[in-house]
Amino acid sequence: MNRKMLLVPLLALAVVSTGVMAQDGGYGYPPPPPQGAGAPPPGADNAHYAWADVLRVDPVYGVARTATPTQQCYDQQVVQQTPSNKGIGTVLGAVVGGVLGSTIGHGRGNTAATVGGAVVGGAVGNSVASGGSSTVSNQTVCQPGTQVSEQRQIIGYDVEYRYHGDVYMSRLSYDPGERLRVRVSVSPAD
Numbered sequence: 001m002n003r004k005m006l007l008v009p010l011l012a013l014a015v016v017s018t019g020v021m022a023q024d025g026g027y028g029y030p031p032p033p034p035q036g037a038g039a040p041p042p043g044a045d046n047a048h049y050a051w052a053d054v055l056r057v058d059p060v061y062g063v064a065r066t067a068t069p070t071q072q073c074y075d076q077q078v079v080q081q082t083p084s085n086k087g088i089g090t091v092l093g094a095v096v097g098g099v100l101g102s103t104i105g106h107g108r109g110n111t112a113a114t115v116g117g118a119v120v121g122g123a124v125g126n127s128v129a130s131g132g133s134s135t136v137s138n139q140t141v142c143q144p145g146t147q148v149s150e151q152r153q154i155i156g157y158d159v160e161y162r163y164h165g166d167v168y169m170s171r172l173s174y175d176p177g178e179r180l181r182v183r184v185s186v187s188p189a190d
């Protein structure tokens with residue numbers, strides 16, 4: 001009976017020591033991949049998702065420029081001239097002067113009076129018709145233009161976060177709040 005009593009503790013010691021060796025890595029490393037195995041097959045991504053604690057969020061500002069079409073209008077004085085009737089006034093004055101001159105005298109005197117009346121009538125008709133007229137008025141003139149305005153706006157966020165004791169920094173397009181979902185990828189370091 002003493003022998004059986006000794007056998008039980010020895011058996012228990014053997015089982016425990018085998019478990020300790022297995023946890024210690026007593027089984028060794030896995031065998032290397034076969035020659036020519038190449039890259040892992042598609043979809044065998046060694047990545048998973050986890051949560052990181054956000055330590056700080058700083059907004060990043062930029063300037064946005066906006067061009068708006070405009071019109072600049074102002075009043076301008078405009079002078080308008082009506083054309084004169086010099087040619088018509090001269091011809092009409094000469095005809096009237098010639099008719100009046102022909103009523104004076106007889107013979108050669110009549111011819112001279114007709115010519116003289118035509119010359120004087122043409123001169124008078126020219127001076128009467130030479131004036132023409134001009135009017136001054138105000139006219140609104142508009143020119144196209146462009147007004148450029150600048151506005152400061154947030155274009156992103158510099159985020160400092162901690163994952164498994166290490167601190168990282170990234171620029172994001174949004175404010176993540178207190179926690180940030182991160183993608184963790186593991187690959188061998190050659």
